[in-house]
Amino acid sequence: MDKREIILNTIIKEYIKNPTPISSKHLQSILTIQMSSATIRNYFKKMVEEGELEQYHISSGRVPAIKTLKIFWEKRLKYKNINIKNSRKIKESAKNYNIFCEYKFYEPNILKKIINFDDKYIVLEFEKSEFIIEFNEQLYKFFNQFVEVEAADLVSICKQIGLVTLAKKLEKILNDDIVIEGLKELLEIVSNNKEWGSKNLKDFLDGTLLDSLNPGIYFEKIVPKGYLAYNSMAKIEQKDAKMLCVGALYRDYDNFFKNLTKE
Template sequence: MSKRDIILEAIIQEYLSSGEPIGSSELQKCMDIEISPSTIRIYLNKLSKEGALVQLHVSSGRVPTNNALIEYWVNRLNPMKTIEIVDIDKFENLANECSLFCVVQKSTEEFLKEIIEVSNRFLILTFDTQEVVLKYNEQVQRFLSNLIGSEMRELKNISSQVGLRELYDKLDQILNHEPLLSVGVDQLYEIAREQNDSSFINKLLNNEFSFGLKDGVYFNGFVPYGCLAVKQLATIEKKSASLFYFGEIGSNFEGFINQGESK
């Protein structure tokens, strides 16, 4: 790793820890390798010209820019890794300490296996572990027969699009179960107040929305500027789960995950 990258990483980590602007002398004290304050100042100036750092006031230290933090998190976070949640209460406390909105949901996929007609009175839709009973309708039976193998959420969306209200309501009731953990709603509203924009709140509070996301790190455009969201798989008590967390980009996402996995 070059001196430039070492210094940038050090200032980002110190900023994530303290939330305060960092000067060359303070940075030199917290670094693992010996670099003189004068050399650090040269690199801080270079990084500022590159747009990785910004000096809020002439007499103050520097802080990482939004783009520098995005690059840092994209390189540091691994959304393809399955997180083992050892203690759900500890996980909740960590989310609060890190000022994050966090949702953990059971990760169950249900596929339509068959459709059973009962005496021209009912249709029984059989999924992996669930059954849905509908009033008999020949056209509905023919339509749904072409959708055998569809996942329940996909079928719910299709039923909404074509106006199968009875099916939509019953699938929605099954799918709209309470998450294992939902914490940090107050943080959503605080960010909305700071940004003067609450349009993203309902989207993030919709459990189906976060569940349907692909695993990944999400930033500008998907979430408000200056914020970050992560979706990845998790396990809790050896069962599959879906993990979604969101907060300001200067939040300690890495500490949240690392401490959340420790026993």
């Protein structure tokens, strides 16, 4: 790492610990390398000009810009499958780190076969269940495209093309027991972003978003500016699950996920 990277990473980590402006003097005291306050102020000036840092007032310290925090978490949040041995850690971590978290246990249910029953009914045979609807030739052709597709993905596809009623019926064959922790954080996001909340809160609470998202990190596509959403597969007390975590960009996601996986 060069000096600039060391300064930027130190500012980000310090801001995550305590989200207040960081002065050159304070930064000098916590850097792992020796550097004068004047040199730090020069770096500050360049970083503000280039949009990596922000300065709210002339006399105040600097804070990481939103784009800087987004890049930081894009590089660090790489948890593909989180192993949580004790579900109480989710409640504890959500409360301690002010992060909204919801999850539901997930059993793959693959569409294996489409049956036309006397042009009266369409039978969808899944691995673990069956689903029957009245026959419709277009629907019959439609479903035949999705043999070997997982039920949750099929629900998402139906919603995307406007088959909302059908999607809701299909959802009944899924396990819809959603566990929510850290609801206070989500409600705070809604309180600060009322228009966003009126459009999106329901999709968070009923699991629609949890079902539809692929694993990965999301920003303004899903949450308001200044926040992130992280969707991942998980194993919770030896059961397969999907998990969605949401919070401000300056929350401590490193320690949040470390705490989740402690025994």
